[in-house]
Amino acid sequence: MNVHIDFLWARLRAPFFSGWGSIRDRPLLLVRVEDSDGQVGLGEAAPLPDYHGVGVDDVLEALNACREMLAAASPGPATAQALAEWRRMAVLPAVAAIDTAFWDLESRQTGQPVWRRLGARVPDPLEVNHTIAASDRAGAAAEAGVARAAGFGCVKVKVGIGDDAGRLAAVRAVLGPDVAIRLDANGAWSVDEAVAALRSLAPVGIELCEEPVRGLEQTRQVAAAVPEVALALDETASAAGALEERVCRAICLKIAGFGGISGLLDAARRARRTGYEVYLASTLDGPLGIAAALHAAAAVRPDRPCGLATLGLFAERDDPLPARAGRIEIPTGAGLGDGLTEWYRGNLM
């Protein structure tokens, strides 16, 4: 088995602001596995250093270790065991890329879409939220207008980045009462700040607030103090023990943060057992990462709209998985689906 790695910077239309900072260019690693018959599977590693705690160099190092192991190995139990060991030790965005590439490869070998191999029924289009990237009132209001016109039923607004109340009021004024507003603080608040902010923002009408604070105990405290606002773990979903005890209403799971499709499905099973509502999101992934999440979602059947309509945030590229009326079609072609690689062309380094 050969593993080939390409690196690209994908430019966003505008700086993307959140509680962990802002970015304009997104580093992505495109991973290609090829078996001895020349069959190919593709995956993507999408590390965000401020978010996952690992950068491109860490992921490249892990992928190179995997590449050398797979190139030297022959198919059999010893290789499978070495790969399993690597999955346990390696950084999660690297594991996600290899896991996704193997799902793509094995599904293409049998001519099926990944969702069918995951045991999903013919999937309905997946409900997704629109994410507002602007940090100012006028920009946020304009984006809300676009989301409303496009038929989204849920819009996500970043908070903890200044003028939250003003932006949120401007967004609600544009959306009217029927479109849900989801907040995401990316852990920017302390417990006291989160309690005060959520109590003051709640009258605007909030579907839920993602990651108001970092940490399980901190989230539990905010949930107890502000029961009128549903909370979701996001960054904290990766904390030790997060899937074993329910500290709030919902949990957001991601391909890059849970080691690909396999890791995400396992996490979703454990989270549901604990009583969480589950939904999926991307970390500004490219089309392969988004497609992997769509296939996983077909099996998971999320309880809330998913944060997977993020390809429109990129500049100079057509979105191969666009949302229509707030929903994205699950790809029906073999593997992860057709038409996903054009997005990466001409920008590989």
Ligand SMILES: [Mg+2]
């Ligand atoms: Mg989030």
